[in-house]
Amino acid sequence: ADPVPFGRPVGATAAVVVGAHGLPAEPGTVGELLLGGPALADGYLGRPELTARRFVEDRFTGVGGRLWRTGDRVLLRTDGALEFAGRADDHVTVHGLPADLHTIESALAAHPAVAEAVVTAHTDAEGEQRLVGHVVAEDADAPSPAVPLETALRTHLHRHLPDGLVPSSLVVHRVLPLDAEGRVDRAALPAPGPVADVVAGPPPGTPVQEIVRDLFAEVLGLPRRLIDADCDFFRVGGHSLAAVRLLDRVRETLGTGPVGPDALHAAP
Secondary structure (H helix, E strand, O other): OOOOOOOOOOOOEEEEEEEEOOEOOOOOOEEEEEEEOOOOOOOOOOOHHHOOOOOOOOOOOOOOEEEEEEEEEEEEOOOEEEEEEEEHHHHEEEEOOOEHHHHHHHHOOOOOOOEEEEEEEEEEEOEEEEEEEEEOOOOOOOOOOOOOOOHHHHHHHHHHHHHOOOOOOOEEEEEOOOOOOOOOHHOOOOOOOOOOOOOOOOOOOOHHHHHHHHHHHHHHOOOHHOOOOOOOOOOOOOOHHHHHHHHHHHHHHHHHOOHHHHHHHHHH
């Protein structure tokens, strides 16, 4: 079926569609919808930082005042009508790949052990975006499964998504935080924490394990003391593109044949 437009602004309501560079979008293109007019609120009660981010100076209508960034992506049709095209915060770039967070959330939620799923993007110390998957288990009080939920979810995601779009961190919650409107409060979800400054597992026991430990540390930018023999590459900050770099370094250093990413996902 053809998409159904949700119309045009009425009365004194101002509606501006802004493109990627903060300029008015051309007809036939998609941008973020900004709204203004006499009915516009003063801001978010008790949340000055959020108000500052979402209420911006009106540089477009000539009326002055402020416009509210709705976070909705809309298609500005050539006839002036608007079509909903998703949420602006659902579209990010990760490792050079465009990522639709809703698509990744849908893949997570499709696993039978997951009741709810939300994916967020955070900027790490190197300035790269990292995806974090937040899930609520279908039965949080069930006995621990033979295969840890995180491992099962990673295997599931690698079957349904490109490697670069699999979250580098997965966090299991009993409940997800909600905002005043009853929607998941993404801002309240925790960012990926730093790697613990403690080695919990055994140290490398062979020369090959020591070399692999050194390569883990090199690729991830971690002190060698934080890498033990049982270290899981993905749980200490690894992601799919870093995995490719690691496997290249393993092949160069140890003289092994080609090793595919599947090997690392199977035994991280």
